[in-house]
Amino acid sequence: DFAIETLRAAAPDAQVTGVDISAGMLEVGRQKLEAKKLSHRIRLELADSENLPFEDNTFDAVTASFGVRNFAHLERGLTEMRRVLRPGGQLVILEFSKPTAFPLKQAYNFYFSRVLPVFGKVISKDQSAYTYLPASVQAFPDGADFVAILGRVGFTSPAWQPLTFGISSIYTARK
Numbered sequence: 266d267f268a269i270e271t272l273r274a275a276a277p278d279a280q281v282t283g284v285d286i287s288a289g290m291l292e293v294g295r296q297k298l299e300a301k302k303l304s305h306r307i308r309l310e311l312a313d314s315e316n317l318p319f320e321d322n323t324f325d326a327v328t329a330s331f332g333v334r335n336f337a338h339l340e341r342g343l344t345e346m347r348r349v350l351r352p353g354g355q356l357v358i359l360e361f362s363k364p365t366a367f368p369l370k371q372a373y374n375f376y377f378s379r380v381l382p383v384f385g386k387v388i389s390k391d392q393s394a395y396t397y398l399p400a401s402v403q404a405f406p407d408g409a410d411f412v413a414i415l416g417r418v419g420f421t422s423p424a425w426q427p428l429t430f431g432i433s434s435i436y437t438a439r440k
Contacts, residue, residue: 267330268294268307281307284314315342319349326355333358334405343418350440356420357437362407364431373432377402411436
């Protein structure tokens with residue numbers, strides 16, 4: 266879905282390359298692209314974001330949506346994103362974050378830690394996925410901490426904008 270939205274925001278002749286480490290997710294993506302007749306504009310590749318199979322300075326923009334917090338080695342993955350980005354290119358990352366304002370922070374934490382895992386177990390019979398999500402969000406260095414990491418791995422002008430009352434954030438930077 267993020268690749269499709271990226272294509273809509275890009276120049277009319279733009280090409281988009283989507284990468285995922287999950288063959289299953291790529292198959293879902295391929296089906297969506299075929300249904301929307303976009304297979305000729307968006308290429309999907311099976312790859313590890315911490316070891317991208319592209320030449321240096323390949324892309325005008327690199328985007329990620331709700332996946333960076335799952336990198337086994339965050340700085341290595343971000344360094345790879347920077348490596349394949351052309352000089353002056355734009356990085357855009359959409360990721361979960363932790364609300365800080367009362368009472369949303371307390372309600373969010375209660376929902377994520379108590380309600381979501383129970384519903385996940387009842388609906389999908391797989392509680393582990395619904396306990397992993399809140400744990401991964403809690404462990405992710407969001408906000409100013411993530412912006413500092415972007416700077417540390419060599420990006421310039423790193424910034425972030427909280428969205429949805431701080432439940433998610435968009436991070437931007439340049440190479």
